[in-house]
Amino acid sequence: MAFVDATRSLGRAGLFTLSVLRASAPTADFFRELTREIYKIGARSLPIIAVGGAFVGLSITLLGYRALETYGASNQVSAMLGLGLYRELGPVLTALLFIGRAGSSIAAELGLMRATDQITALGLMGIDPVGKAVAPRFWAAVLSVPLLTAIFCSLAITASYFESVHVIGLDAGTFWQVLKDAVDFSDDFMMAFVKSAVFGGTAALVASYVGYHAEPTIEGTSLATTKAVVNASLLVLMFNFVMSALLFK
């Protein structure tokens, strides 16, 4: 029975995804909504992403320096940081922070729209609620998360540079050269963008799906918010493993 329910849920989620893609018509109204959503879920997530990135950079640098120093390879700390960031930590941690900050708000907003008849009203006006309320949020996440990942990684590397050079005392030139040699533009840097776009889309779809189908009650909205964060986070971690296994040699 549980298997049947799970399969049914998966089918519903798949159909919902198709309806989002079908409803993504590039109209003036769509771009107006898209701009608004990029600001709401993208630009407003900047502070948490920037601060998160800086502290992750500081932590990895400290950890890497202590481990590498044992083998006399402390100048390789930026290589470890760069590869770790672009291949795994940057996209994953950005997506997790994004889910906490924006995914929860997408689920709560759509849940409240359901509870206050806003979604019903859209349908009754002959406006596809998925096209109006979900599609712009989905595409805003697909576009925003890669940019947020770039900012996350930039802040992490900048913080690492200051710690490595000005606190630990590593050579600045070596730091940048080792980083440049270790990180490949297409294999690492661009793949981080691809991963981030997938994670952003996944986060937005999960949050939208649970919010859009929430029970029209306070408890329903609360449950949808929790589900959005938990389910989206787990899916991102699963997709990250699958994509890393497939994309990176």
Next chain:
Amino acid sequence: MTEAAPIVRLTGLRLDRGSHTVLRDINLQVPRGGITAVLGPSGSGKSTLLAAITGELEAAAGSVEVLGQPVPQGKRALLQLRQRVGMLLQGNGLLTDLTAAENVALPLRAHTDLPDAVIRTLVLMKLHAVGLRAVADAYPRELSGGMARRVALARALALDPPLMLYDEPLSGLDPIASGVVMSLVRRLNDTLGLTSIVVTHHVHETLPIADHAIVIANGGIVFSGSPHELEASRDPLVQQFLRGEPDGPIAFDAELRGETE
């Protein structure tokens, strides 16, 4: 289709919510041009009936015709039909992140290619028609219940639909706001040449503006006629409803009545 053809025709209609039958054997023809009040106690299935007319709820049996055509099952065709049917929801359904004017502009932007300046003019005209031109730039949270209801009414009228549906338009309003809304319903119906269906349990506020009255109770239509005939009816069920008596043929207990809305 002639002008005399009913704007809404329900034939042998049965409506279910899950495994539970809410309404059965509903036969109803709503004539064009007037205001039809659909009355009944809470939980009698009035909103369910509206849901069938708007295509939100599929008929378990029988047929629903709106504006001379069967209510379509396909999403796209249904959305097209709804452009010609205005609906005022009980909870207004105003988008809270948009101003009053942006809410009214919503259907115009979605369904027309009119330039922004023309849309702005039309929006102000619609808001003026409900007496709220001055609050065009206010957000729904800044409006009173009666004002929000009127903004929602202006939005429902944005595309000049020939048919207007009102789901409990007086719910949560004080007597003055109720009077304003009901007089608006009558005035707009007459000046714009609409047909209106008002679903409500506010009998005494609604009957004075209605041309036809229908009472729903115990899973079916128990009265259909003019407001005058309704008030003169000796039917104990109608009498109980009109007088608001707790005891009578209409069971107060939802389980005994076996209905939910």
